[in-house]
Amino acid sequence: MRWALAFLCLLALLMLGPLGVLAFGNLDLNTPWHMTRRESTGQAHDPSVERGAVVQVYGARIVRWRGAFGIHPWIAVKRAGAERYTTYDIVGWRARRGGDAMVSNEVEAPDMLWYGAHPQLLADHRGPQAEAMIDAIESAVAAYPWRGSYRLWPGPNSNTFVAWVARQVPALRLDLPPTAIGKDYLGLTTFSAPAPSGTGWQLSLAGLAGVTVARDEGLELNLLGLGFDVDDRALRLPGFGRLPERAR
Secondary structure, three states: OHHHHHHHHHHHHHHHHHHHHHHHOOOOOOOOHHHOOOOEOOOOOOOOOOOOOEEEEEEEEOOHHHHHOOEEEEEEEEOOOOOOEEEEEEOHHHHHHHOOOEEEEEEOOOOEOEOOEOOEEEEEEEOHHHHHHHHHHHHHHHHOOOOOOOOOOOOOOHHHHHHHHHHHOHHHOOOOOOOOOOOOOOOOOOOEEEOOOOOEEEEEEOOOEEEEEEOOOEEEEEEOOEEEEOOOOEEEEOOOEEEOOOOO
């Protein structure tokens, strides 16, 4: 009975965030995906003004009800003098029947609404530092090992992809939020790796349970998507994210 009660309490905590977002968040559950807005949000640097190199990472709530659980991230790069950005992300439906889930696009503004959801800027690098990252980012994108498979949870998915690239390019210093479900997935036979921020290490059991010790992430414990940031005494809930939020 005690184990059953503990499991029910854990399940309630896991569902607290998504249910709260569904009830009180600003998710659009009615507009068909092909009718949602996709305009720029003004967070990206205009290539005609910013002539130097730019590397950015964005994350926005997933389309419809799945947005109650997590975000979809993407990487944007622009070399010095380029007129457009190149974006990289993983789209799950493309992996059906063994297809390639990797998507690369040339865009003027990589900060567009993700099917109506406002993206959060997760990393922003400019100048020579950004230029030096781009070759490493492109190499990491090409080497991503799960292009033909996708699972919403625990991974591999779009968050797994961005975390993979961040581990190969520690200069990104990417501290993904707890709503990046799948960021801790390392595969079925890999149990340790650098933290996505590149400032420490993590242990993970197929993304289901693990621990991260890093300068940027702090000491984080993770169980079935429920985490606790020991350093900042913050709960990391699926759906809601980090409670309380870190001061900016």
